[in-house]
Amino acid sequence: MFSPKGLVVELYRKVVKPLGEEDKIFRLFIGGRGVATYVFWKLGGHRVDPLSGDNPLIIATGPLTGTGIPMSGRAAAVFRSPLTGIIGASNLGGRLGPVMRFTGVDILAVLGKAERPTYLLIQDGKVEFRDASHLWGKDAIETEEILLKEHGKNAAVLAIGPAGENLVKFASINHDIWRQFGRTGGGAVMGAKKLKAVVFVPDRQQVEVAMPEKLREFLREFTPYFVGEKSVKALFDAGTMRLVELANQMGFFPTYNWQRVSLEGWEKIAWPSFRREYFLRPGACLHCPAACHRLVESRKYGVSVDIDYETVFALGGLTGCADPDEMIRLNDLADRLGMDTISLGNAIAFAIEAAKMGKLGAKLEWGCGDLAKLVEDIAYRRGVGDILAEGVREAARRLGLEEIAVHVRGLEPAGYDPRVLKGMALNYAIGYRGADHLATMAYALDYGGYAGGPQSLGEEKVRAVAHMEEVSALFDSLVMCKFGRGVYDTYPGGRGFEIFAQLLTYVTGHKWDGKSVRDVALRIINLTRVINLEMGAGPDSLPERLYRPVQFEGKEYRLALEELEAALKTYYKLRGWDDAGKPTNEVLKELQLDFLIGAR
Known part of the structure; x- marks a missing residue:
């Protein structure tokens, strides 16, 4: 039977205690976001200031995590968002989810604020508190590289960059160089806690399942179907970058701070251009044959990133910049400094329009310009960057520009215009x-x-x-991964909710x-x-x-x-x-x- 383990960590007092009632909680909410949201409620996260130590940061896996089921290698995070003031949540791929389970921990809740910069080391189901003073001020990628060198390449690291340390309201929590708990400001929650990183060191390479032979039989039949399914093949061929072309041809590609729906010169930042001049190789999260990541390199700037549609829409479409080298450069900066590119691009586009209206006290223009400097100013809260670090809603309120601010409850949208896609x-x-x-x-x-x-x-x-x-x-x-929604819903051996009931039964031993x-x-x-x-x-x-x-x-x-x-x-x-x-x-x-x- 599936027997999950949860830990509650109190940073100030350096206390670790069991979560309790794990079996009941996981049965009601399965895992991941569901379990983490319930724990958030039980710990009183809805009653506290988002940037106080009392805001619980909860990281959770699910029962399928680490089993080898295609697209099951993710983890979820829940907290009160400093950007929106409501539920903040995100999930990421890479290796974190499986490695976390390989340490014997299924859900981790972090409370309190450390006296000095700290990182948590988790292995064998136990937690150690480590000094992170030598890491404070370093970027997220550099921090991860240092910790992997110290704790081994099989470890999984969550880390924040300067944006999180400076409490940028849309700061991300980074992992595996290019993966993020990106949306709603989890990096600022870690920064407020003086928590620079969390390191998971596995002591095994698999998790136990209740019906291993049944699961193996399912995977033998399902995996070939999965690899051959058309939506998976499309992901393997072009990742999410294929949407740049579709969005501009259909007219749902938001540009110039949501004033237009297609970008002049968009062909330069569509996938064929990247594939021809910049593409290195595909990449994949652990236990995923889809390999939808597109690793690209700018020889002009000497940097490589994992590029995706949302980043190109936000940093390219919204700002009016159709230059692949600039997309790669800005993506790399955002990753290193630790910021959600969707909110970042929306904030920059808002700033450009505000500046052109004479409301910002800075000179900014549509197009590529010197956006890299503005990105750094936001991360370090310098000049106008200090206002933009609050997010579009608060920046608009301070400047009296609510009429040009695009957000819902404080969260800036992704790249799909609702006037065209209703x-x-x-x-x-x-x-x-x-x-x-x-x-x-x-x-x-x-x-x-x-x-x-x-x-x-x-x-x-x-x-x-x-x-x-x-x-x-x-x-x-x-x-x-939600990219699996189509393939799991079309599998002849079981569709929709039924296929997941089948998998949960095999893995947990409970009848679903x-x-x-x-x-x-x-x-x-x-x-x-x-x-x-x-x-x-x-x-x-x-x-x-x-x-x-x-x-x-x-x-x-x-x-x-x-x-x-x-x-x-x-x-x-x-x-x-x-x-x-x-x-x-x-x-x-x-x-x-x-x-x-x-x-x-």
Whole structure:
């Protein structure tokens, strides 16, 4: 039987204690984001300041992690976001998830603030507190390299850079050079705790499963299907970079701070250009045959990075920069300094527009310019960088420029314009982290032509988006890569929730079925909703700019407020929530969330 282990670490007192009730918690929430969100609630994270030592930083794996199941090698993090003030969450690939489980720890909750810079060393299910004074001030990649040299190449390292130390509100937690807990400011949470890094040293190379022969039989049949499936082949061929071309051809590529939907000269930063002049090799997370990472090198700047669509959209499209060398250079800087490139690009684009309006006290222009200096200024909070380090919402408030600020609940959006891909309008409005493209992955429904096509926001699209929200919550809690959503849903041997029920049964020894798996997803969605309401999450809405029409190839694309309001009404009804979007007591009881009743 699956028997998870959790630890609670208190930095100031240097105390480690067991989490308790692991079996019950994992049964109710599976793992990853679900378990971490529940622990966040139990530890009172919703009552504390995001940059206080009391804000729990929770890192969690799932029962499938480390088993070799394709796309199961991820880990999740949950905390109160310093950027948004509500649930902050992220997940990453690389090697962290499996290696963490190989140390004998399934979930780690970190509380308190260390007296001096500290890193945690975790091995054999135990925690050591190590001095990190010699690492403070170093960039995230350099920090990881030093710790790997000291603790061995099989270790997995989480580290922050100067942005996290300086409490940049969208600072990331970095791993495996180019992987990040990127969104919502986890790096600032670590910086506020004086926690420079966490190092996991494995003492084994596998995890036990309840039915090993059943799992081996499944993998023998599933893995060839997985490798040959068309969505996986597309990832292997071009990674997410293939979307640059699609987004510009369909007109959903946000540019010039969300004022246009295609970038002049976009061909220079599309995948064919990168592949021809800059491509080194593909890369993969542990236990993933898809190898969707695109490692590229700029000979001009002498740096290499793992480039992706969101980075090119944010640092290229939003700023009006169509230069591959600059994309690589800025990506490398963001990785080393430790910042989420989506929020960073949105902040820079906002700054350029503000400067051109004469509101920022700095001279900035659309295009590549000297964006590298501005990136560094943000990380070190120098000059205008100090304002931008607060994120777009707060920078706009201070400058009186809310009308040009694009965010939902403080989180800046990813690269899918909701005036063209209307399922994304609902996605961004209900996103539990704010303008979170991975809350429902509705962009795939939209550009794929499903549920009425990209311009549909009727009941069929709302139902599809709600289903994808459940899939997303499940993947975040298993913890699995969402790029596997298509292949797992089409596998003839079991589809959708049923295939994960099958895998959970093999791995944990507990009997699961499709309904019990879906119930977990619904439980997580409702738990998160109540916690966010408790923390003062605002209404489900979009920023003013996204209601303004946009032109593309002679056609006007418009999102009406009434469209979104109608979609929200349908969505609330599907969820069994009240007219204000609050879960009812009946829904909470049905999902075994009675402890939340009265919390609001």
